[in-house]
Amino acid sequence: xxxxxxxxxxxxxxxxxxxxxxxxxxxxxxxxxxxxxxxxxxxxxxxxxxxxxxxxxxxxxxxxxxxxxxxxxxxxxxxxxxxxxxxxxxxxxxxxxxxxxxxxxxxxxxxxxxxxxxx
Numbered sequence: 001x002x003x004x005x006x007x008x009x010x011x012x013x014x015x016x017x018x019x020x021x022x023x024x025x026x027x028x029x030x031x032x033x034x035x036x037x038x039x040x041x042x043x044x045x046x047x048x049x050x051x052x053x054x055x056x057x058x059x060x061x062x063x064x065x066x067x068x069x070x071x072x073x074x075x076x077x078x079x080x081x082x083x084x085x086x087x088x089x090x091x092x093x094x095x096x097x098x099x100x101x102x103x104x105x106x107x108x109x110x111x112x113x114x115x116x117x118x119x
Contacts, residue, residue: 018050020093028086045081072116
């Protein structure tokens with residue numbers, strides 16, 4: 001059972017374990033069409049929120065073809081705004097800022113996990 005004290009400890013531990021900072025959440029934009037240029041989505045949130053970025057190298061085989069991908073998951077303790085698949089999150093990790101597209105959102109009891117597009 002999650003008590004208020006347990007949730008507070010989890011939040012404190014998550015802040016200590018954070019290895020990056022979420023700096024923005026942007027809604028999915030519209031892709032270019034033959035007569036319309038691509039447009040960026042609206043910024044849902046901008047600021048600084050501690051996060052944990054997990055990267056796992058995986059080998060994927062399809063028939064005779066074999067590829068190596070980097071599967072990435074961004075773990076947020078308290079998402080500062082609603083995040084949906086297709087949204088773009090901006091992440092600052094050790095001074096390197098990247099924009100990542102969210103493929104799936106998995107809400108847990110205390111955390112929200114964003115599965116990012118493979119690298």
